[in-house]
Amino acid sequence: MKHTRAAIVAGTCLMLAGVPVLAHHAFQAEFDANRPVTLRGTVTKMEWINPHAWIHIEVKEPDGKITPWMIEAGTPNTLYRRGFTKESLAPGVVIVVQGYQAKNGSNHANGRDVTLPDGRTLFMGSSGTGAPGDKPEKKPGG
């Protein structure tokens, strides 16, 4: 069922009100609305850290030059609870990132939409990332 934008806004209004007005991690302050980026790169490593996990990728430019980027993601704790581990995103996996570049001009971007080349959202769904050596979803002990 397609959600209208109004419904989404109303929904998020209710959700937001559930969290007293906190300037949660104002992405607006970190990233630049005038610098959208679409990056296709190869994962070199992922930092499974808080408050944000960071996915390191290497992007090959048209001229063959390799540019490293760091993609900001969310808290790994939610992924751990969904069965992923630090082995889940192996170096060598190719991902596509739609986001915005950091205001400070560095090669940081927020990973608003991160997908595998076939369009599947990274970490969404129960079948893992589909990357080589990927483990099926299981819950780590705690």
Next chain:
Amino acid sequence: MGMNRLLVLALAVALTASAQTQSSQSPSQSQSAYRGPRTPGGKPDLNGIWQAMNTANWDIQAHSAAPGRIVALGAQDAMPAGLGVVEGGPLPYLPEALAKKKENFENRLTADPELKCFMPGVPRAMYQPFPFQIVQSTTGILMVYEFAEAVRTINMGKPTQSPGDTWMGWSNGRWDGDTLVIDVTSQNDQTWFDRVGDFHSDALHVVERFVPVSSGIIQYEATITDPKTFSRPWKMSMPLYRHVEKNAQLLEFKCVEFAEELVYGSLRRKSEQ
């Protein structure tokens, strides 16, 4: 009835005397004759507020007193002497690791993660100069450290595995008689053992033993295994002392705020508009 009571008393006195003799002999006794209060589950009750009393946080090895790093702080910043908490000879660093330790030492005024109020990892959390609290209940053991409000949960059930590396590691505990044994894995490679740059890799494996030797003392030892840093395992040991003030409680030392200027000061806006 009177004779039985006398017998019980004599036994108690003998046991106490024996425990005191034991605790003054060998510091690395893995079992002790002391029998203190028990939990309802029959295990030694380690609940309470504890603190190490040594200079290991400065330097875990034997060291002379030394000048401080900041002139204006004079004697306040100077390092006290210490006999060290490491058993046996010098730390068995691999050659490349020893060079890294020296580099850490040169850079300790900026590189020590403690300066930035980063969580200290295990075992450093056990001997920083701050109290910590052991909460031991039917559901497991929680160790809360006043420094940076660092904390770790000790799983006392079937051992489990961590999905990723953390600052305080992943602790699986069990009882070996009256000794609490904790196996700590999955620490990241970012913490130090002390202020002089003793460090480890992410292969660090710590096995701790907590032996209650009197009502006020737990004898603590930690065996360190890290094949990427050291050529063999080594051990440290020290007493942990109970805080006996009537109103003893852990207070907050949420030092992130105190380290903000250090970490972000250079990014501050320079002039008012």
Next chain:
Amino acid sequence: MTSQSVARLAAGAFVAVGVCLVPLRLPAQAPAQAPGAAAPSTARPAAPKPRPAGEKGAARGWTVPRTPDGKPDLQGLWTNATVTPLERPDGAKEFATAEELAALEKRGNRDEQAKADAERGTPAASTETPAAPARRNGIGDYNAIWWELGKKALENSRSSIITGPSGKLPHTPETVQRLAANREYERLHPADGPEFRDNIERCLAWITSGPPMLPTFYNNTYKIYQTPKTVAILVEMIHDVRLIHLDGSAHSSPAVRQWMGDSRGHWEGDTLVVETVNINSKRGYIGGGGGRSGIAPNNDKMKVTERFTRTAADTIMYQFTVENPGIYTGPWSGEIPMKATDEPLYEYACHEGNYAMHDILSGARADEAAAAKGKEKK
């Protein structure tokens, strides 16, 4: 409000959220709210009522489990994740109908959110070119996979966490004025230094530890340890531990102010009653706009009373009352049936990996430098 200030206050919503900020601040009704009662409100007979403490649950033969010293056992892993908001939406009744709850849960459902994400457009399957035009509005936030609001409305069928006739935070008129002035100040000084950002961006404190303990976007997990002398609540965000002293001792000196105050608890029947005072002013106050400690400080008069009652195998009824003269017109109360979870609590080290703060501050400096050079960046 400019879109910038709106966005700055946005709590990571999917789209523009300015409209959401409006209802949170009107104290017009100034209700006389009594402190929260021990028993859950029973105003709506049809709502599923949490069972009063001590009674047998609907489950055949359930009695409250007890620790060895005979007290109700509060231990285990719990979550307060919910899609129910803190404040009652304008026009909503105190209790929602079953249909309203179903609609709320559908909107809050993570998988539904994911579908919405997908419906905004699929990225090109392959592109070698780094730069491409943005295909959505707003810089956005987290994709659905990172959220953990839970799928459920509160089990008590309320339309808000706050109980009572108005269901709103009862700010005084002075507080309302101060909040408006704060927003203006924040607009002019968005990132002069770390203390100009909120407590969560600084990795100082989240609302999940409180007290009162309120849910947030994710990691709403609590682990409770209980001994005769201490209840320790490990809060996932930011590895806070609330130490509640049960030994009957008095509060510690008011000269010692703490982010989580000083908590002393005692049992009233099968309910643990916890009183917390000595909360520092840096903590800010609920509805204070994010706890920028220099801008919206608390006033050292805050007191929180909480009640924990194990009402079912999988439920702790959590009730609280906040008193803060000068900030609010009177005490206000809330209620969250906390649910058992088997999903583990993981370490949330925050400051140690806070690249984001670095980027926020350096980004602001870059903006200023560009503006100073006369280049148009916005």
